[in-house]
Amino acid sequence: MKIEENILNDVSRVSLEGRFDADTCDTVEAFIRERIEKGRSQFVLNMENVPFISSAGLRVVIIIARELRNEYQGDLHISALQPTVNKVFEISGLNNVLRIFDDAEDATLGFSK
Amino acid sequence: MQQSYNFPADTAVLAKIGELVANAGRSAGFDDIEIGDIQLALDEVCTNTIIHGLKSDHSKKFQLVIQWNQGEIEILIHESGEPFDPMDLDDPNLENLLEGPSAGGLGLYFLRELMDEADFRIGRDGVKTWRIVKRKA
Numbered sequence: 001m002k003i004e005e006n007i008l009n010d011v012s013r014v015s016l017e018g019r020f021d022a023d024t025c026d027t028v029e030a031f032i033r034e035r036i037e038k039g040r041s042q043f044v045l046n047m048e049n050v051p052f053i054s055s056a057g058l059r060v061v062i063i064i065a066r067e068l069r070n071e072y073q074g075d076l077h078i079s080a081l082q083p084t085v086n087k088v089f090e091i092s093g094l095n096n097v098l099r100i101f102d103d104a105e106d107a108t109l110g111f112s113k
Numbered sequence: 114m115q116q117s118y119n120f121p122a123d124t125a126v127l128a129k130i131g132e133l134v135a136n137a138g139r140s141a142g143f144d145d146i147e148i149g150d151i152q153l154a155l156d157e158v159c160t161n162t163i164i165h166g167l168k169s170d171h172s173k174k175f176q177l178v179i180q181w182n183q184g185e186i187e188i189l190i191h192e193s194g195e196p197f198d199p200m201d202l203d204d205p206n207l208e209n210l211l212e213g214p215s216a217g218g219l220g221l222y223f224l225r226e227l228m229d230e231a232d233f234r235i236g237r238d239g240v241k242t243w244r245i246v247k248r249k250a
Binding site: 019021022023052054055056058059083084087088091092 | 124125127128131145146149150152153156157160163164219220222223226227
């Protein structure tokens with residue numbers, strides 16, 4: 001799993017590349033958690049280059065989003081889901097409780113609206 | 114067609130297993146979305162097997178058997194680790210995922226939603242077997 005961060009207007013855009021599964025979920029969680037501890041509370045998780053997500057990856061998304069909302073008045077926006085990954089968000093119902101955007105630009109701008 | 118493999122109880126093998134079942138799914142005539150369903154279901158079973166059944170002990174192995182005909186794929190996963198019945202897990206509360214106490218149970222839920230058949234048995238020899246089947250709609 002390759003992870004990159006860009007900060008735009010105080011929003012941390014975290015771009016993932018690779019499978020988001022039980023083998024990589026801890027790496028993603030630790031990466032974001034490290035930035036939360038440094039004071040960041042607004043995140044975009046850009047999944048343009050994620051071809052696969054399992055329940056282990058979804059669990060990290062759920063835990064981080066819950067923590068940001070409940071403890072830091074922040075949020076986790078999701079962007080650029082590939083069709084098979086989008087289907088996983090839909091059948092889990094996460095598309096109803098998270099803000100999901102077509103691309104990372106819109107997901108970043110979504111924090112100022 | 115049938116293929117059989119032995120893998121160590123290491124989550125690093127999940128990507129390879131995903132590739133193998135995608136190739137089999139394509140040979141059986143499934144489209145990309147259906148292959149995604151099969152990959153997710155198998156990933157959930159293998160993750161469960163590696164982490165809960167075999168405690169991520171890399172010296173232990175599990176067996177994966179993939180067999181398919183046109184329009185149908187059947188996958189068997191055999192392991193003989195710790196006693197664990199995944200069917201004991203409750204379904205997740207999908208209405209309240211961000212507020213509930215845990216996000217557990219999603220894997221088994223996916224399995225039931227995405228596959229036509231998903232069953233689990235423990236043999237007299239203690240070998241646990243998952244069997245999952247998908248047929249083309």
